[in-house]
Amino acid sequence: MSTKEHGAGAPLVELRQVTKVYPNGTVAMRGVNLRIHPHSIHGLVGANGAGKSTLIKILAGALEASSGEILWKGQRVRWRTPADARTAGVAAIYQHIPLVPTLSVLDNLLLGRRGWWRTERRHLAEIERLLSRVGYTIDPLVPVSELSIGQRQMVAILQALMRGAELVIMDEPTASLAQSERELVFRLVRQLCREGQTTFLYVSHFLEEVLHLTDRVTVLRDGQVVAEMETATLSEEQLIEAMVGKKLLSRRSGPPSGGQEAPILLEVAHLHSPNKVKDVSFTVRSGEIVGLAGFLSSGRSEILHAIFGADAEARGLVRVAGRPVPRSPVGAVRAGLALVPEDRTRQGLIRDWPIWRNISLPDLAHLATAGLIPRWEREQERALRAMSALRIVAPSTAVPVDSLSGGNAQKVVFAKWMYGPVKVFLLDEPTVGVDVGAKAEILELIRRFAREGKAVVLVSSEFEELLAVAQRILVVHQGRIVAERLAAETSEDELVRLASGLARERQSSGATPLEDEG
Amino acid sequence: MSTDRRYRFLFERERFSLRNAGVVYAFLTLAALLTVATAISSQSNYLDPRNIANIFDQSSLVGLLAISMTVVLISGNFDLSVGSVAALGGAIALSLVDRYGVPVAVMAALLSGVVIGLINGLLVQVVGINAFIVTLGTLTAIRGLVLILTNARTISAQSDAFSVLENDSWTIPHVLLVAGIVLVVVAALMIVLASRRAHQLSLAPESCLLAVAGLAALAASFFADWDWSLSHPTWFLFGYMFLVWLLLRYTVLGRHLYAVGGNAEAARLSGVNVSLYKIGTFVLSGFTAAFVGILYAGKLGAINPNALSGTELTVLAGAILGGTSLFGGSGSVVKSVIGTLILFMLANGFNILNLGANYQGLIEGIVLIVAAGVYTVADRSRRGGRVHLRQAGLAPALREPHRNNALVSSKGSRE
Numbered sequence: 023m024s025t026k027e028h029g030a031g032a033p034l035v036e037l038r039q040v041t042k043v044y045p046n047g048t049v050a051m052r053g054v055n056l057r058i059h060p061h062s063i064h065g066l067v068g069a070n071g072a073g074k075s076t077l078i079k080i081l082a083g084a085l086e087a088s089s090g091e092i093l094w095k096g097q098r099v100r101w102r103t104p105a106d107a108r109t110a111g112v113a114a115i116y117q118h119i120p121l122v123p124t125l126s127v128l129d130n131l132l133l134g135r136r137g138w139w140r141t142e143r144r145h146l147a148e149i150e151r152l153l154s155r156v157g158y159t160i161d162p163l164v165p166v167s168e169l170s171i172g173q174r175q176m177v178a179i180l181q182a183l184m185r186g187a188e189l190v191i192m193d194e195p196t197a198s199l200a201q202s203e204r205e206l207v208f209r210l211v212r213q214l215c216r217e218g219q220t221t222f223l224y225v226s227h228f229l230e231e232v233l234h235l236t237d238r239v240t241v242l243r244d245g246q247v248v249a250e251m252e253t254a255t256l257s258e259e260q261l262i263e264a265m266v267g268k269k270l271l272s273r274r275s276g277p278p279s280g281g282q283e284a285p286i287l288l289e290v291a292h293l294h295s296p297n298k299v300k301d302v303s304f305t306v307r308s309g310e311i312v313g314l315a316g317f318l319s320s321g322r323s324e325i326l327h328a329i330f331g332a333d334a335e336a337r338g339l340v341r342v343a344g345r346p347v348p349r350s351p352v353g354a355v356r357a358g359l360a361l362v363p364e365d366r367t368r369q370g371l372i373r374d375w376p377i378w379r380n381i382s383l384p385d386l387a388h389l390a391t392a393g394l395i396p397r398w399e400r401e402q403e404r405a406l407r408a409m410s411a412l413r414i415v416a417p418s419t420a421v422p423v424d425s426l427s428g429g430n431a432q433k434v435v436f437a438k439w440m441y442g443p444v445k446v447f448l449l450d451e452p453t454v455g456v457d458v459g460a461k462a463e464i465l466e467l468i469r470r471f472a473r474e475g476k477a478v479v480l481v482s483s484e485f486e487e488l489l490a491v492a493q494r495i496l497v498v499h500q501g502r503i504v505a506e507r508l509a510a511e512t513s514e515d516e517l518v519r520l521a522s523g524l525a526r527e528r529q530s531s532g533a534t535p536l537e538d539e540g
Numbered sequence: 541m542s543t544d545r546r547y548r549f550l551f552e553r554e555r556f557s558l559r560n561a562g563v564v565y566a567f568l569t570l571a572a573l574l575t576v577a578t579a580i581s582s583q584s585n586y587l588d589p590r591n592i593a594n595i596f597d598q599s600s601l602v603g604l605l606a607i608s609m610t611v612v613l614i615s616g617n618f619d620l621s622v623g624s625v626a627a628l629g630g631a632i633a634l635s636l637v638d639r640y641g642v643p644v645a646v647m648a649a650l651l652s653g654v655v656i657g658l659i660n661g662l663l664v665q666v667v668g669i670n671a672f673i674v675t676l677g678t679l680t681a682i683r684g685l686v687l688i689l690t691n692a693r694t695i696s697a698q699s700d701a702f703s704v705l706e707n708d709s710w711t712i713p714h715v716l717l718v719a720g721i722v723l724v725v726v727a728a729l730m731i732v733l734a735s736r737r738a739h740q741l742s743l744a745p746e747s748c749l750l751a752v753a754g755l756a757a758l759a760a761s762f763f764a765d766w767d768w769s770l771s772h773p774t775w776f777l778f779g780y781m782f783l784v785w786l787l788l789r790y791t792v793l794g795r796h797l798y799a800v801g802g803n804a805e806a807a808r809l810s811g812v813n814v815s816l817y818k819i820g821t822f823v824l825s826g827f828t829a830a831f832v833g834i835l836y837a838g839k840l841g842a843i844n845p846n847a848l849s850g851t852e853l854t855v856l857a858g859a860i861l862g863g864t865s866l867f868g869g870s871g872s873v874v875k876s877v878i879g880t881l882i883l884f885m886l887a888n889g890f891n892i893l894n895l896g897a898n899y900q901g902l903i904e905g906i907v908l909i910v911a912a913g914v915y916t917v918a919d920r921s922r923r924g925g926r927v928h929l930r931q932a933g934l935a936p937a938l939r940e941p942h943r944n945n946a947l948v949s950s951k952g953s954r955e
Contacts, residue, residue, distance in 0.1 A: 332809060355811025369809055372802040374869065383799055384810040386792050394791050398737065438810065 032096055033057035034221050035081070035112075035189060040090035042076050042245075050076040051245045053090070058189065063215050063222045065236035065253065067229065069265050069484075069518070073245040074225055078191055081223070082114035083107030108134075113182030114191040119174050123167035127177055130166055131184045152183065155217075156210055172203025179210060183220065191223045194318070196231060208235055227317040229261055229522045243267055258524060259515075266514045284308040285343070287477035288359075288446045290329055293338030298324040300501045302338070306446070306477040311468060313488035313509070314481045315517050316498030322481045323364050324501065326448045329479075330354045330361045342446055355384060358445035362435050362452055364481075366428075370435040373424040377416060378405035380423055380434055385442035408437035413463065429460025436467060446477045453487060465491050485517045499523050556745075559918035563862050563875045566911065567882055574889040581893060589715070589768050591888070599884040600773035601626075601832045602851060603877045606858040607777075607784050608821075608828035610876040613859055614788075615821040616801040616868025617664060620675040622829040623851035624682035625656050629833030630843040631686050634697045642701045650830050656682060657826025661819030683849065690845045702838030709769040716761035723754025773835050777877065780828075784873045797821070801868030857904070858883055861911050882907070 035058050042051040051073045058064045068074050079085040080092070083101035092099055094110055101107040104114070121130045132145060149162050158176060166174060175195055182190045192211075196204045212235070214220040226232050232239060233253060241249040241264040249264040288306040293299055302325055306312045316322040328336035331347065331354045340347045340354075347357040354361075363369035371380050382389050382401045389404065390396040405419040412433040416426060423431055432452060439447065449468065453461045468491055471478050482488050488495055489509050497505040497520040505520045558565070571587070578586040585591070605622050612619045629649040637645040656678060663674045712718050727750035734742040788794035799807040800817045808814045837843045861879030864871030883904060890900050 330809070351808050352811050352813045361809050363809055368803070369805045372799055372806055372869070374802060375799075379795070383795070383807070383812070386795060390792050394793070396790075396792055396795060 031059060033093075034060040034095060036093040037077075037081075038091045038093065040077075040080060040087045040092065042073075042080065042085065043088045049245060051080075051087075054242070054245070054247055056240055056247065056250075058221060058223060059238070060188075060221050061215060061218045062237040063211060063224055063235055065232040065239035066223060066225045066242065067227075067232055067239060067261065067265060068242035072242040072265075074242055075193070076245075077242065078114060078193055078223075078225060081107070081189075082112055082191060084114075108185060108187075111186060111188035112191065113185060113187035113189070114193065115175070115178045115182065115195060116193050119171075119178045121166045121174055121177060121181075124165060126163050126165050127160060127169070128162040130177060131162070131181050133181070134185065149184075152180065156180070156183075156213060158206075158210060170203065172199045172206060175199065175203070175207055176210060179207070179214075183214070187220070189221045189223065191225070193225045194227065195224075196226065196228065204231070211235065227522055229258060229519075230524050233258065233261070241265055258519070262515050262518050266518060284310070284475075287343055288329075288479070289339075289341040289344075291339040291341075293325070293328050293336060293340070295324060295328050295333050295336040295501075298333070298501055299328045299336060302328075302501075302503055304496060304503065304506075306479060308475045308477055309472050310494065311472050311478040311480055311492045313492030313495040314479060314498050315483075315485050315488055315495050316481075316521050317483060320498045320521065321501030322498045323450050325498065326361060326450050326479065326481060330359055330448055332361070358443055359448065360384075360439035360442070360444040360446070361448045362432075362439070362450060364450040364454070366431055366435055366455075367424070370438075371423045371431060374422055376420045376422055377409070377414070377426075377434055378402055378419040381405045381408055381437045384438050388442070404441055405437075408434075408440060411440075412437055412467065427460075428455040429464075432456050432460070432464065436464070444476065446479070447471055448479050448481075450481045451483065452480070453482070453484070485514045485521075488517070489514060497521050557918065558914060559863070562911070562914055562918070563878050563882070566861075567878050567885075570882055570885055570889075574885065574892075577889070578892055584892065586889070586892065591892075593709075593768065593770050593774065595881065595884055595888050596774040596777070597771040598888065599877075599880050600771065600777040601835060601848075602854050602858060602884070603777045603880045604773075604780055604828055604832050604835075605851065605855040606862070606876040606880045607781055607873045608825040609855050609859050610862070610864050610871045610873045611784065611788075611797070612821045612825050613864045613866060614797055614801045614868060614871045615818050616804065617671040617818060617821060618675060618866075619660065619822060619825045620672070620852045621656065621660060621678040621682060622825060622832075622855060623848045624679050624686065625653050625826055625829035626833035626836060626848045626851065627686045627843065627845070628656070628682050628689075629653050629830030630837035630847065631689050631695060631833075631845070633702065633834045634695055634837045634841075634843055635689065637697045637699045637701060642699070646834060649834050650827060653826035653828070653830025653833075654823055655826070657823035657829075658819065660826065661822035664822065665815045665818045679852065683846075687845050690843070692845055694842055694844045696840075696842035697837075700841055702834060703841055704838070705772055706835050706838035707771070709771045710775060711767050711769040714761060715768040716757045720754045720757030720759075720761055723750050723757060725754075727751035727754055776835070781873055781877050788873065798869060801870070803869070854883060855880075857908050861908060863911075863915055879911075 035056075037054055037056040039053045039055060040051055041049070041053055043049050054073070054077060056077070066074055066077070076085065080087050083104045083106050086100075086102060092101070094112075099110065101110070101112075107114075122133065125133070128142070128145060128149060131149060132140070146162060153159060153162075158180075160169075160173060160176065166177060169177065179190065179192075195207060199207065208231075211222055211224070215222060224232065224236055233256065236253045239249075239251055239253050239256060239261065240247055241261065243265060248267070249260075251260075284307040286305045287308045290305070291303045293302040298321055300321075304312070314322045314325065324333065327333045328338070329340050331340075331350045334349075336349070340349075342357045342359060345357065347354055347359065351361075367373060372383070378401050382396065382404060386396055387393045389400045402419060408414065409416065409419065414426075414430050414433045414437070416430065423434055426434065432455075436452070447468075452464055452468070456464060465487065468478055468480060480488065480492055489512070492509050495507050495509055495512060495517065496503045497507070497517060499521055500523070504523075507516070507520075575586045578584065605626070609619060609622065629652055632652050633645045633649040636648055640648075660671075660674055660678055663669050664671045727747045730747040730750070731741075731743060734744055734747065788797065796807065796812045797817055799810070799812055800814050804814050833843075833848070836848060858880030859871070859876040860866070861882055862872065862875035862877070863879075864876055886904055886907065887900055889895075890897060890903075
């Protein structure tokens with residue numbers, strides 16, 4: 023939309039039938055064809071896990087394709103390391119910007135440049151030229167740690183330019199930026215593109231931005247290109263439809279077992295945490311599964327952590343079965359809250375420990391004589407019970423959890439909480455990194471929790487999964503609950519639209535207010 | 541069932557591996573070498589009970605500190621201040637004992653250790669300064685405080701109340717008889733407990749070994765009636781070791797401590813009060829150091845303001861020899877004590893063999909690095925060893941079929 027039209031011409035980079043199979047057998051990309059024309063802004067969109075990250079990594083040399091070829095300016099190339107790609111002229115800017123915070127802007131811009139001598143004056147002049155060319159002002163001598171995230175993003179783009187990058191890949195560049203900072207980044211991207219020296223591959227969850235900024239869009243789904251179109255000819259609905267696909271959803275969310283008169287188990291009121299969670303209030307009844315729908319870094323995990331008391335800065339009221347919960351994980355566990363965290367290995371399990379020790383950790387006092395001396399037999403009994411109930415595949419309870427597959431390890435995390443006095447489950451992406459079979463089992467387990475009268479809050483970026491399990495869905499965008507829908511009355515399309523901030527205007531009038539619950 | 545048994549067997553063999561029991565092998569090897577060397581050079585018998593009691597006595601103070609240091613290391617922290625805190629405890633005890641009597645002096649000394657431990661813990665856990673820096677700071681500052689309190693002079697007390705703690709000994713009249721009875725009883729208990737657990741007679745190799753050793757000692761007691769005097773600090777060392785071992789091995793506290801060191805975030809999200817445990821280990825360390833200071837002061841009835849400086853490094857060396865990880869989550873107080881014994885056996889051996897003290901530092905340093913190297917390599921091959929374990933017919937049971945799932949992989953690789 024923003025720059026001149028690009029006709030045929032030779033593409034700057036072309037992927038032909040690129041496939042990526044990971045060592046564990048998962049296929050992330052199946053025969054992707056992609057052409058990026060010079061001096062254009064090319065958008066890349068797809069649902070979570072569609073293969074975007076893999077594609078970016080292959081283009082940036084961080085991963086090697088399993089088969090297929092990459093053509094750079096018509097030449098077949100093979101990049102084994104990011105340095106190879108960088109030398110050729112590809113720069114990737116990831117969400118977590120790889121700048122050295124203690125060094126100045128100047129030093130960061132020159133990072134990776136060869137040669138022995140640094141004469142500040144010469145380099146300063148060089149940078150001033152660059153800055154005046156792109157029309158951006160920043161003090162080159164300020165350390166990067168003093169810059170805002172938006173400014174850092176700009177420095178990263180400038181760094182790419184200093185290195186002579188012709189293709190700049192931007193992965194979710196605006197996810198953590200304020201609106202004014204976004205505008206700044208957009209302006210720079212457009213201007214550089216107009217000057218005709220730089221090409222952008224722009225990857226984002228924010229469809230609005232993609233429609234606004236790019237010239238062409240490629241849509242990935244399940245590791246395949248399902249659409250490639252001129253942005254100008256494209257409508258929001260077409261884009262969402264391409265992303266989501268027309269699928270038959272297996273909706274099995276029967277009527278809420280407790281119904282409207284079931285007691286409220288979890289009550290969250292005006293939960294707030296600086297820069298993460300903004301005034302979140304909702305309630306969950308016994309037997310109810312409530313989904314939190316949101317994209318990566320939308321604040322959905324932060325909400326769970328704030329409820330659980332794991333975020334020390336969070337303020338607000340959390341009640342379990344009517345009683346206020348102290349603001350610490352110790353108090354939360356005692357009150358009957360359980361958190362299954364997003365990152366199993368870092369937050370959920372002690373890797374060197376055997377299955378049985380991991381399972382008994384949160385409820386150890388109940389398995390111990392006088393609350394002090396753990397009883398081996400009871401611990402074994404619980405571990406064996408969990409292993410057969412959840413079908414954890416391992417030869418014995420003594421197997422260290424780091425030798426289990428993703429699905430089995432996740433089941434161990436569930437087992438930690440299953441037999442304790444838990445009333446409310448907070449589940450953060452419980453099916454990530456889990457194969458299809460185990461995923462179905464975990465979803466069934468979540469339904470079982472609800473049938474047993476527990477309250478469940480389920481975070482997932484796979485909205486299909488939420489629709490299949492939850493009764494009610496709250497949509498999270500930028501730390502806020504922007505909409506509430508009954509699962510039976512919404513669709514994946516609508517959730518994607520709401521979560522990507524496209525329906526922001528409609529939010530105030532359209533979304534159901536939340537207080538009618540309590 | 542058969543896989544189950546096979547698997548358990550593999551795990552029990554792991555218990556005797558270089559990684560897990562290396563320090564015991566090193567200890568036995570060193571003892572044997574020194575015995576042979578002293579025998580060849582026809583000097584006094586190395587295994588003479590008096591010499592062994594001597595080694596125990598020399599190791600006792602550092603050994604006590606190695607125990608609390610191990611606890612701190614398990615929690616994932618570090619305490620360099622123990623030497624200074626011990627000196628402070630000793631100085632306080634000596635300067636108060638004449639005027640206020642033993643109980644007040646001892647309480648004041650122990651309290652000073654607890655307070656400093658608390659300060660260390662709060663600075664590390666609440667303020668969030670790195671433990672190395674915090675305790676390096678208290679190491680220096682507390683030594684300075686000792687200099688101020690003592691006015692940089694050696695102080696001494698009239699009362700010799702503390703020397704009872706340090707210099708006296710308790711004698712075991714019939715060592716072999718007592719040892720034999722203890723060993724047999726322990727072995728019997730282990731076998732009974734294990735059998736009850738497994739619902740069948742279960743003769744684990746280590747309990748059989750203990751039983752045989754106990755019977756041998758009982759038999760030997762008919763021919764030789766040794767008596768053995770061990771100094772009080774030696775008894776404190778073994779008593780404390782036993783107590784802390786029990787706590788770590790058999791209680792919820794111990795399990796939580798290992799969890800905190802193994803993965804603090806996972807422990808926190810499981811409802812373990814991580815801060816309490818981390819601060820608690822520093823308090824324990826300060827308390828132990830102050831107690832060691834009192835023992836040290838009792839030995840001479842006087843304390844030099846530079847007493848025990850540099851001890852923290854010997855203590856750490858002992859813990860590392862014992863296989864304690866500097867990254868937290870693993871370690872054993874028994875092995876740390878054995879590691880400390882090795883260091884003092886080396887010193888003692890050099891003494892007996894008249895090899896000249898000049899070589900001592902060099903050899904100790906090399907021993908430490910070799911030990912750490914063995915542990916690191918063994919750790920690496922143990923990880924590899926799991927792979928072998930999978931290949932040994934257990935693979936199908938361990939692995940789940942990974943089906944094509946693009947959703948999973950790209951997400952997993954990103955986050």
